[in-house]
Amino acid sequence: TQLLEQSPQFLSIQEGENLTVYCNSSSVFSSLQWYRQEPGEGPVLLVTVVTGGEVKKLKRLTFQFGDARKDSSLHITAAQPGDTGLYLCAGANQAGTALIFGKGTTLSVSS
Amino acid sequence: SQTIHQWPATLVQPVGSPLSLECTVEGTSNPNLYWYRQAAGRGLQLLFYSVGIGQISSEVPQNLSASRPQDRQFILSSKKLLLSDSGFYLCAWGAGAPHQETQYFGPGTRLLVL
Numbered sequence: 001t002q003l004l005e006q007s008p009q010f011l012s013i014q015e016g017e018n019l020t021v022y023c024n025s026s027s028v029f030s031s032l033q034w035y036r037q038e039p040g041e042g043p044v045l046l047v048t049v050v051t052g053g054e055v056k057k058l059k060r061l062t063f064q065f066g067d068a069r070k071d072s073s074l075h076i077t078a079a080q081p082g083d084t085g086l087y088l089c090a091g092a093n094q095a096g097t098a099l100i101f102g103k104g105t106t107l108s109v110s111s
Numbered sequence: 112s113q114t115i116h117q118w119p120a121t122l123v124q125p126v127g128s129p130l131s132l133e134c135t136v137e138g139t140s141n142p143n144l145y146w147y148r149q150a151a152g153r154g155l156q157l158l159f160y161s162v163g164i165g166q167i168s169s170e171v172p173q174n175l176s177a178s179r180p181q182d183r184q185f186i187l188s189s190k191k192l193l194l195s196d197s198g199f200y201l202c203a204w205g206a207g208a209p210h211q212e213t214q215y216f217g218p219g220t221r222l223l224v225l
Contacts, residue, residue, distance in 0.1 A: 033213055042117075042201050042216035043155075088155070092211045099214060103154040 002027040002093050006102035013109055016078050021087055021105040024071045029091030029100075032065055032072050037086040037104070046074075079109045113138035117202050117217040124224055130175075130189040132220050134202030137183065142204040144185040145214060146177055149199040161185060162209055197224045 005024045013019055023032070031050040035043035047056050049065035049072065056063045060083075062075040076083055086104045093100060114137045124130060136142050146158040157170045159177035167177050174193060178186045185202055200220045205212035 030211060035216075040219070040221065042203075042219045045213060045215060048213050090155075090214075096208055096211050098157065099211075101155040 002029075002091070002098075002100050004089055004091055004100050004102035006087075006089060006105050008105060009103070010106045011108070013079055013107075015080055015109055015111045017109075018075070018077050019079055019107070020073055020075045021107070022071065022073050023089035023091075023102055025091065025100075026070065027091075028069050028094055030069070030094050030096075032069075032089060032091045033099075034063055034072070034074055035088040035090065037088060038084075043086075043088055076107075079107075081109050081111050083107060084109050113204070113215065115202060115204055115215060115217040117200075117220050119220060120218065121221045122223070124192050124222065126194055126224055127191050130187070130192050130196070130222070132187040132200055132202075132222075134185040134187075134217055135183055136185075136204045139183070139204065139206055141182060142206055143209045143212065144179065145203040145205070146185065146187050147201040147203065149201060149219075155201065159187070160209060192224045194224050197222055 007022050033048045034046045037043040047063045052069045053067045054065045060077045064073050086106050088104045090099050090101045116135050143162050145160045147155045149155050159169055161167050161179045164179055175189050202217040203214040205214045
């Protein structure tokens with residue numbers, strides 16, 4: 001069974017700090033998506049990465065897909081309270097039979 | 112642009128009662144549709160997916176069922192709810208190879224079974 005492990009599970013930081021969250025697996029994924037979810041709402045897509053080594057930037061968020069397409073990271077620069085939420089990664093397995101979700105990283109940014 | 116709707120937003124039901132949750136998508140044709148359940152600390156669990164009208168695939172055995180009576184409508188049902196059915200139910204749509212494409216989520220339905 002393919003698994004996506006996200007770390008850390010919880011992260012509490014002050015406004016202005018930088019942070020990185022990780023999404024790791026022993027399996028190869030054909031693509032990987034990052035979502036942010038706020039309490040009581042559905043996940044909102046942030047980015048999809050498909051090429052090994054790919055780096056995408058979304059304002060203060062930088063996403064990287066590992067060269068072997070087994071892992072990904074999300075780096076936030078100068079975090080703001082509006083970044084608070086649950087960050088989920090999801091990978092499409094190479095067999096094309098499932099989208100595997102990690103359990104998420106809960107980020108809290110206080111001012 | 113595409114939008115996805117779910118209702119109700121919140122539902123409190125007694126054990127043994129029936130369930131019907133509805134999901135509709137606007138602005139796209141022949142989408143792949145998905146039902147997930149999200150439990151605290153356990154991530155998203157895929158329950159059902161559909162690639163077309165009347166085509167339903169079940170991922171886990173359970174007392175829930177799904178139907179797709181129209182192209183952009185996906186319904187999650189149960190004849191008799193269990194306590195363990197409580198959770199946050201999410202509908203999602205995608206427009207590519209099933210499970211491979213980017214999925215877009217609805218706002219969710221919070222179900223509490225008492």
